[in-house]
Amino acid sequence: MAGVITIGAAETKMFNHAIKAISAMQQAYPNVTFTVISGSTTDLLDRLNQGELDFLFALDFTQKASYDYLDFPDEDVRGVFINKQHPLANKSAITADQLKEYPLAISRQSSFNDSLVEELGLNASDLNIRLKYNLIGNAGMYPMIDNQIMLVGIEGVINIPELRFKPFSPKNVSVGSMIWNHTPFLSPLHEEFIRFLEDELTNTPRDMS
DSSP states (O other): OOEEEEEEEOSOGGGHHHHHHHHHHHHHOTTEEEEEEEOOHHHHHHHHHTTSOSEEEEESOOOGGGEEEEEEEEEEEEEEEEETTSTTTTOSSBOHHHHTTSOEEEESOHHHHHHHHHHTTOOGGGOOEEEEESSHHHHTTHHHHOTTOEEEEETTSOOOTTEEEEEBSSOOEEEEEEEEEOOSOOOHHHHHHHHHHHHHHHTSOOOOO
16 A cells, blocks of 8 residues: 555644554555645645545534544643743633733634633633734744733643743633545545544543543
8 A cells, every 4th residue: 555645734732643543554554655734724624625635633623514534532721821921920720801911822713712712701802812823833932022922722732941831711622633525435545544543543541631
């Protein structure tokens, strides 16, 4: 078996399940290669629909009825990255009221922001959004420069010594799914990747924290 599989992926530590499946498949089939394209679900979904991607790893995906998919067993904790000099740097968690008090950098992905606002009991007009990002890596520089900025994101996606991650209170999480276009004629290559991914997810204990 040989070929190239292209996967679009949100930035999250949950993607390690896909990496483990990729590694296992390549040990069995050394002539299979992968291309991983990072981005938000908003940006990558059209590429999946147009056939430019074979699979898409998406966070908080709400249109699963239109696709085939595998849900991942764990969750990502949402919160903010703040400068260690931020006034709230010593807090164990950040509340909705505290989120309203400071300027924000936040994902441009509407599903992420809509669910965040709803679950924290906020109105979008309550938030002082200074920057919207596609990928969080470059946005991570903002709270390093401005110690008032709260960078809204997911625990573990950036590791910058000058920043501290603070989860939201009450706890707020994202869930992940690998999705692909519904078709009765998947190629053997794609079917085999799904099998390896199913094996990885089946052998992963569900995170109940």
